[in-house]
Amino acid sequence: MSKATKRKILKTLDRAEEADTLSKRFDMLITTLILLNVAAVIIETVDSIHDQYSLYFHYFEVFSVVVFSIEYVIRLWACTVLEKYKHPVFGRIKYMFSASAIIDLLAILPFYLPFVLNHSDGRIVRILRLARLVRIFKLGRYSQALTLISDVIRKRREELIVSLTLLIIMLIFASTLMYYIEYEPDKPGFQSIPETMWWGVATLTTVGYGDVYPVTALGKLLGAAIAIMGVGLFALPAGIVAAGFESELRNRNKKNKGQDE
Template sequence: MKRKIYKILAISKQSGDPSWYFDIFIISLIFLNIVAIILESVAPLKHKYQEQFFLFEVFSVVIFTVEYLLRLWTANLEPKFSQPIVGRIKFAFSPLAMIDLLAILPFFLPFLGVDLRLLRMLRMFRIFRLFKIARYLKALKLMKRVLDKKKEELMISLIFTIFLLLMASTLMYYIENEAQPENFSSIPETMWWGIATLTTVGYGDIYPITGYGQFLGGVIAIIGIGLFALPTGILAAGFSEEISSGERKAESCPTCAQQLKK
């Protein structure tokens, strides 16, 4: 019985068996949840179908809760989590299990005496149900491998970005503050300009107007191009490497080897 449930919960390897139908059902439910969250935000729809939205929410949470509890119960069938209690706690702290918990928690927290303001915020976190899809995206692994290998270089790119942001915003604040005391009122406020410029978004709600400010802004914008080039170059090298490492294993000078074996 327990093993049967474990198999159904696991990702199906064959279309048509019960596990496959379960996967389809969960994936559909996740998508419907996302659609419901989006539609509920549209005021006229919310007022008209308030009850239906609530019922669907209760239905979804019940399903997801049962799914979570079953996964927790059957967790010790996996060799990694074989110990009855320690194994289950380990499982509960695995990324996928954490996501499953986060997907249902916003519903239960209000019962624990959370005030109304926080309640509104909790509704926001229902969107994290989207991450439950991650379990079913196999192709994500290839990408994860590249990102993992290059994580150090990507981290440095991020640190560069933050460095630049701090530098640019501090200098710009001292330059522009006098001319535009409202827009560039403090360094944290100026960082909003800094991000919009470094990422080349440029909303246009805040920009330098003095000569020095525009000069600094121009330099920062050009350096910003480098912020696109760095992670792109790193990832391009990462993907190339991943491919060629696979090819080299197969290759390693086969012609010579064959010729020599004779």
């Protein structure tokens, strides 16, 4: 088949450009299929639904894997049209180790593995069933959201590491002090520093489940001080991500406008 055909196919598979109606429709089909797959993985875990419709879930799974497998094979076959993967053998092997190809493979593997592995182990069966959720990352090709957040994290990496370091130091100190104050034999929640850290995270993120909290006067005083101070520190990564997100979106909008003109 000619290179032009391959190129056409790859273009149709990937995210559609403005004018390409065929590719747009295909995008919508594959996106819908991925979302249905995610929904299936989630809903299937409800026992009552699973028991009643397990056959339909199975049919849908087989159908999805067939489609995704065909997509994978086509991409592998057509990738040689790209300069990077030009070589008919090594180019394809190189392509197989690209991030998106690995995701495509992981998306179908949970279906094929049980034919190879001994799948009498219930734990492995469950892992494989949930591993199908990796299909959500196939959306990365079509969705702005997933690429955006990874860009933001990459660009603000340094700030995020600094603030996460502070956050962990704060957590260690808060938990150590609280452990020292609240520890009593047989009092659950403060039996060791790692155990006290569960209280620390719940408090500093302000989740506050209420399963553990200080009960001594000194513990409450310290807990209050930690809550007041820590809330600021734990809001740092949120603020950094939000700021990066805003500026990234502004940049993209500018670029898009630049292209339109």
